[in-house]
Amino acid sequence: MERRLYVLAASAFIVAAVLGSAWITGQFTTPEVDRTDGYVSELAARDQPWTRLFRTSDALAGLACAAGVALVPRVGREWQAWLALAAFGLLTFTAGLFPLDCATLSNPYCGRQAVSAGHHVHQLVGALATAALLASMVLLSLRWRSWVSWLFTWLGLAATLLTAAALADRHGVGLAHRAQLTLFAVWLVYVAVHLLITDDPPMPPPDLAGAAGPGGGPTGPHVVEQGAGPVVLITAGLGGAWFHWDAVAGRLAGSHRVIRFDRCGLGLSPHAPVPPTLYIEVARLAALAPSHPEHVTVVAHGVACWHAEAFARLHPLRVAKLVLVDPAPVAAREPSAAAASIGHWLPTLGGTWGATAVARLVGPAAHRLIVGVSDPYGVYRMGKVPAAVAGEWLARREMVADLLVVRAESPFPDVPVTVISAGERNADHERLAGALSAKLVRLPGSGHQVQIEDPGAVVDAVLDAPRTGPAG
Structure with a gap:
């Protein structure tokens, strides 16, 4: 490529x-x-x-x-x-x-x-x-x-x-x-x-483990660990980075071992030579989670909720609890061959001068506009990030198709689930909560960045503390 x-x-x-x-x-x-x-x-x-x-x-x-x-x-x-x-x-x-x-x-x-x-x-x-x-x-x-x-x-x-x-x-x-x-x-x-006549610079091979140390492997994902105790694994939403969860991780680290990571191309993780898929992300969660018989609480946001649900279905003996924060809707649509073709180019395009220029011109401003906070580490100035975001967005249809297959073939385990729904009443969140027999927590005063606007809601869901205000 x-x-x-x-x-x-x-x-x-x-x-x-x-x-x-x-x-x-x-x-x-x-x-x-x-x-x-x-x-x-x-x-x-x-x-x-x-x-x-x-x-x-x-x-x-x-x-x-x-x-x-x-x-x-x-x-x-x-x-x-x-x-x-x-x-x-x-x-x-x-x-x-x-x-x-x-x-x-x-x-x-x-x-x-x-x-x-x-x-x-x-x-x-x-x-x-x-x-x-x-x-x-x-x-x-x-x-x-x-x-x-x-x-x-x-x-x-x-x-x-x-x-x-x-x-x-x-x-x-x-x-x-x-x-x-x-x-x-x-x-x-x-x-x-x-x-x-220039030789191709070597592209790092995909590494799903990447959890050998606190910072991940040299070619694996960027991983941050805090605290000690039962493990909480946090996976961010579309385009998210580890530092968006600082407030949540800081409150949980007193009693839990909190693991945060950046998916390929996001945050400080290197890009991958292949487009993202549901099974790759499930394998990544499995590599970062502790081995059986220890159980993990998975906190997922947005599209990462699909990864977390599939992980729970495919690895039922390793999951203690799921907290799904503002999960993305599952809309069954035919995967696009054009999107798949473009997706194969995006990891490479993320390393070009054009992607770098776009990221430096609009990345920090777009991040502040969407997330509402600054980018203290400058990760949204890197060309690989917009390419990774575009790649995950293009892979949505294929991920949904794979998730529907997983749902049909693998039953959901008997583990507690909390669905946190931000903003106005959301029928998709209600259906998901009903399908997973989950507790539905509504936050009508919060936007989609719950982990930043109301980190206490996520912490309470992990700790199973009672939440005041509207709830389902």
Whole structure:
């Protein structure tokens, strides 16, 4: 999967180089632009006959370059270089949206009247795009330490200086600019070739045990343990992290051994090479729970309630109690082949620069908006997290289908169950409580993040303490 991602990224850079070289045809279609003294970007000026063609090719070249950067697997200490290359792509796209009003150097009448703001925007973003690409060339050459990379970098710098000198002299600008753009296109092709010959970084194998120590194994899930006594195993909902349960764990740790963990790709756990399934999550719970004859109380939230119920049905002798916090509804729908195909790509996509950029731009704000608390550990700034959340969401239908099979084949054990229902009256929670002969606790004043808004309700359910207020 990683190799395919490198191929896609390399293809995007090659497409960017080809589209960015569309000016070659302009030498024949637009003879009004002086080949010796005229800017290449004058081919896309508003007063030229093929302006839409060259503007479109420039914009698409920029988008292809930015897409290539987004698909590149993340490598440590290279982020400045790829950020600069992404900036080049976006600036090139912007230049395509705001063309010159007229052929500045080829047309002696251009500029005699006031030009539009778009004309000035094009000139500014063109200069910034050149600076961004040169910065990327230098930074990647420093990291790759390749003489070929440095050769193209020095030639690109020389062509840029030659273009600036020709512009100051008002002669030979077209020749120098064409040489510069040719070298830039060749550089993009070289980047593509470099990615194609790069060895795949090893992907950690799936590890369902991961509970060898307090922090989990080197490739297993991140695990946190507190206290001593009967074991309480906490599994978070969709996109949840271990620290969301700090208040619950802190109150229970005085009398219980509390185990919290992050599923693959969430929190501080590494991503897995395969999409999540119900049986994988049940196996993970079984690995983290104490061995028989010791029993475990499982506290689950949201979609993790499906994992907890399946665990209880498949491992009935290991369960002491279930506490299902705001369980996700079980809606039987046909699994989607498209969702399964996308799900196989998501763990790999979570390690790309694109996923990292998305996470850093929107992750902390989205987390605060949804959960209502800050992210003190910065886990929602990691690209693997949105990919893992999307993967779990896409796997919902298949998990539900597997859960229905488990329900049909494995009876529910005779263990106490508490269903905590937040918000307005919920018919799905009532049906689940009836099917499991569970105690239903309603919290009409709480949102979906019960573990944060009302941790005492979860603690009381674990300890089987009486709860004041509306209850079922």
